[in-house]
Amino acid sequence: MVTSQPRSAAAREAILAAAAIEFDEHGYAGTSIASIAARAGTVKGHVQYHFRTKSTIATELIQASFAQGAFLAPGPEIVPRGIAAILANTRGVAQQFQSDVRARATVRLLAEKSRIDGDLPTPYVGWMGNVEVMLEEAKQDGDVRADIDSRECAWLMVAAFFGALSVSQTLGTLDRFPHRVERLVRMLLASMAKPDNLS
Amino acid sequence: MVTSQPRSAAAREAILAAAAIEFDEHGYAGTSIASIAARAGTVKGHVQYHFRTKSTIATELIQASFAQGAFLAPGPEIVPRGIAAILANTRGVAQQFQSDVRARATVRLLAEKSRIDGDLPTPYVGWMGNVEVMLEEAKQDGDVRADIDSRECAWLMVAAFFGALSVSQTLGTLDRFPHRVERLVRMLLASMAKPDNLS
Numbered sequence: 001m002v003t004s005q006p007r008s009a010a011a012r013e014a015i016l017a018a019a020a021i022e023f024d025e026h027g028y029a030g031t032s033i034a035s036i037a038a039r040a041g042t043v044k045g046h047v048q049y050h051f052r053t054k055s056t057i058a059t060e061l062i063q064a065s066f067a068q069g070a071f072l073a074p075g076p077e078i079v080p081r082g083i084a085a086i087l088a089n090t091r092g093v094a095q096q097f098q099s100d101v102r103a104r105a106t107v108r109l110l111a112e113k114s115r116i117d118g119d120l121p122t123p124y125v126g127w128m129g130n131v132e133v134m135l136e137e138a139k140q141d142g143d144v145r146a147d148i149d150s151r152e153c154a155w156l157m158v159a160a161f162f163g164a165l166s167v168s169q170t171l172g173t174l175d176r177f178p179h180r181v182e183r184l185v186r187m188l189l190a191s192m193a194k195p196d197n198l199s
Numbered sequence: 200m201v202t203s204q205p206r207s208a209a210a211r212e213a214i215l216a217a218a219a220i221e222f223d224e225h226g227y228a229g230t231s232i233a234s235i236a237a238r239a240g241t242v243k244g245h246v247q248y249h250f251r252t253k254s255t256i257a258t259e260l261i262q263a264s265f266a267q268g269a270f271l272a273p274g275p276e277i278v279p280r281g282i283a284a285i286l287a288n289t290r291g292v293a294q295q296f297q298s299d300v301r302a303r304a305t306v307r308l309l310a311e312k313s314r315i316d317g318d319l320p321t322p323y324v325g326w327m328g329n330v331e332v333m334l335e336e337a338k339q340d341g342d343v344r345a346d347i348d349s350r351e352c353a354w355l356m357v358a359a360f361f362g363a364l365s366v367s368q369t370l371g372t373l374d375r376f377p378h379r380v381e382r383l384v385r386m387l388l389a390s391m392a393k394p395d396n397l398s
Contacts, residue, residue, distance in 0.1 A: 029228035030314060111369060115229060124366055156363065156383045163362015164355065167323055170310060184355045187390035188383075 012050050015040050016064075016102075019057045023105040028058055028112040058109050059118030065106040066121050082137035083144070083189060089130070090161065090185045094178035097165055107165065124162070128154045135192075144192040153192060160184050211249050214239050215263075215301075218256045222304040227257055227311040257308050258317030264305040265320050281336035282343070282388060288329070289360065289384045293377035296364055306364070323361070327353045334391075343391040352391060359383050 018040035022031040033054055037047045051057045080088060096103045109116065110123035131154035138144045161181055168177040217239035221230040232253055236246045250256045279287060295302050308315065309322035330353035337343040360380055367376040 026314070027226070027228060027311070029226060030311070111365070112226070112229070113369070115225070123369060125370070152379075152382070155366075156379060156386070159362040159366040159379075160355075160359040160383060161362065162366060163358040163360065163364075165362075166310070166365060167354075167358040167361060170312070170322060171324070180351075180355060180358075183351070184359060184387075187355070188386055191386040191389040 008050070011046075015042075015047055015050055016057065016061060020061060020102045020105040023058065023061070023109055024101050028054075028109050028115055053117070055117040058116045059120060061102060062106050062109055062116075062118075062120055065102055066126075082134055082141045085134045085137070086131060086157075086185065086189065087182070089134070090182055091178065093161075094181050098174055098177060104169075107162070124158055128158045131157055138189075138192075144189065148192050153188070157185060157188050160188065207249070210245075214241075214246055214249055215256065215260060219260060219301045219304040222257065222260070222308055223300050227253075227308050227314055252316070254316040257315045258319060260301060261305050261308055261315075261317075261319055264301055265325075281333055281340045284333045284336070285330060285356075285384065285388065286381070288333070289381055290377065292360075293380050297373055297376060303368075306361070323357055327357045330356055337388075337391075343388065347391050352387070356384060356387050359387065 015036065019031070019036045022036050022039050026035070031054065033044050033047050036054075036057065037044045040047070047057075051060070097107070107123070110120070113120055113123070128151075132150045135144060135148070135150040135153055139146055139148070139150070161184070164181045164184055165177060168174045168180070214235065218230070218235045221235050221238050225234070230253065232243050232246050235253075235256065236243045239246070246256075250259070296306070306322070309319070312319055312322070327350075331349045334343060334347070334349040334352055338345055338347070338349070360383070363380045363383055364376060367373045367379070
């Protein structure tokens with residue numbers, strides 16, 4: 001079989017696009033090579049010619065998302081620092097999840113990480129590290145208290161972000177997700193900015 | 200076949216216990232009647248004698264969790280009101296998720312709700328309603344500002360709770376979940392208690 005490289009790349013791309021929709025809707029365990037083929041308007045053998053297994057497809061989608069800097073969302077403009085960076089980051093990633101099926105598929109696949117046979121990045125921790133750096137900048141800027149535990153607060157902010165995403169998906173209210181997650185992040189930042197009278 | 204009722208109930212209970220472990224670890228799509236049977240130390244036919252389909256098992260587990268008042272966690276003591284009730288509730292449910300595989304299985308199954316053919320409760324909204332009532336009490340008690348949107352804040356608190364649970368599960372740090380989720384809830388309550396200087 002003779003396959004020109006450009007044509008082969010386009011075929012792989014079409015399969016990845018179909019797979020992202022399937023993974024986003026049904027998760028890893030709920031998707032099959034057959035359902036990906038059906039979504040791509042082709043047959044199982046065609047998919048298997050380009051990707052040996054379902055794990056190979058999932059791994060390629062996830063690695064591409066991380067390579068493209070998804071979940072870092074620096075944006076085209078110059079990235080601000082501290083609290084402004086956290087808010088810009090939140091907005092950028094929220095909009096990405098709303099509009100980009102591959103970003104949503106990646107998050108869902110990473111929750112099923114243990115089932116996928118491939119070399120996958122650990123989710124959340126890279127983003128938590130970035131938020132930790134921004135919180136340290138916010139300390140220097142006097143926007144959050146000097147005594148907050150940046151690492152722990154970054155963990156909580158990222159977890160809250162993904163909770164809002166997951167609940168929005170389950171309840172079918174993804175349209176309100178960017179608004180809600182920004183509010184959540186602002187509430188958490190507000191609690192770090194002032195003396196805590198609850199503990 | 201003659202089956203005494205107590206023996207039949209015990210057999211069903213053993214199957215449900217095995218199914219909860221499988222659903223907690225592998226989700227709905229990743230679990231089969233065969234894997235439930237293997238976990239229960241029996242054969243497929245025995246499981247199918249007691250439960251017609253995988254959906255029937257999942258539905259029974261979920262309905263039992265909701266019927267037992269899981270996710271409401273009133274606790275044995277007299278339930279306080281307002282902020283004290285929110286904190287008691289958070290602690291109770293956090294400990295339940297850490298120790299009770301059926302509660303964790305229920306949460307995981309509800310995230311795959313669309314795949315389960317049964318009469319299932321909508322997740323989150325019952326709990327959100329309870330938190331909304333407690334926030335209204337907290338307003339009356341002067342513990343949160345009178346101008347907060349209780350319904351929206353309850354949505355965000357419940358979403359943050361489930362985000363912390365999900366990220367703890369994925370990163371294998373469920374042991375720190377009760378501590379972290381209490382901190383998260385306290386931060387959100389602190390931001391409601393004071394004038395917001397970020398917006």
